[in-house]
């Protein structure tokens with residue numbers, strides 16, 4: 001057992017550090033994750049010579065995560081957490097861009113999204129999970145970036161356009177139109193290199209790359225140019241077959257969904273419309289369940305395709321195989337979730353993560369101020 005795995009045993013002993021403002025007065029107590037310090041010391045030669053590259057990605061806490069989030073981004077986070085120093089943002093400020101008039105649910109949604117990520121297999125000893133609104137440096141960076149981002153570029157952002165239409169917005173708020181700038185600050189405050197996201201987020205990463213290039217050109221090299229990592233599975237269609245998985249359409253399976261409800265949703269999902277009776281020949285290329293098999297049961301697909309075309313296998317049996325594969329994925333998630341739901345565990349993980357993110361943000365903003373020549377105390381001193 002390495003040091004790193006000890007924290008999942010729920011054996012956390014944080015200590016408090018008192019922070020002082022410029023005049024030396026205490027501002028607020030912060031939790032520091034002691035285990036990160038120990039790891040940093042133990043791995044000194046390694047980290048000094050070849051610091052790990054960083055990932056930043058995350059979610060808007062507007063509801064529970066579903067299988068679409070899993071294949072689009074979460075699976076990549078879990079897969080890469082050992083290779084990259086991974087930061088997971090719970091983007092509560094971004095959630096406010098559409099939910100500013102109903103903040104009541106945020107506290108619950110923030111917890112749930114954090115739990116979904118941990119249940120999916122992110123190890124809190126490896127990754128830094130934090131809450132966006134507690135990092136004011138992100139808001140600060142957003143303002144600096146906003147000086148040179150054109151309003152037209154934002155208006156033409158395809159994801160902004162699609163979302164504005166979906167929400168029925170005619171007159172966009174400043175915060176909504178500008179959220180890609182804020183997302184650029186999310187990605188750059190920790191100087192991230194890689195951003196695992198679903199395909200709909202690629203325009204935002206593109207926007208971030210432009211901002212980074214412009215910033216570096218204007219003020220000097222501060223940020224690496226981040227790259228999007230999009231899953232090869234592509235977007236997952238909803239169980240109703242005509243849209244992507246989305247909470248608002250009620251056509252998705254949640255990571256925390258109970259087994260019976262998962263099975264029921266798969267049982268009633270549409271398949272190949274031409275397969276009405278058991279012995280009608282199948283067309284896997286038009287069948288949603290086939291897409292799901294490719295994503296969640298890839299080992300079965302080679303056998304399934306000819307069997308479906310020749311009606312050797314029927315939809316009921318095909319769906320049973322999918323239900324079993326989904327259970328294999330989701331059952332361990334339910335178990336892990338129960339561990340993290342024990343009193344105090346999640347709070348500690350989020351406090352530790354947020355404290356580490358805050359330190360990174362402060363370090364980056366010091367570089368930004370220096371580059372932008374607004375580090376007056378240093379200049380005058």
Ligand code: TRP
Nearest residue numbers: 056057058059060091094183186
């Ligand atoms: N916009 C993302 C979503 O809706 C969430 C998000 C916020 C994000 N900040 C980010 C994703 C930074 C990647 C990087 O899912």
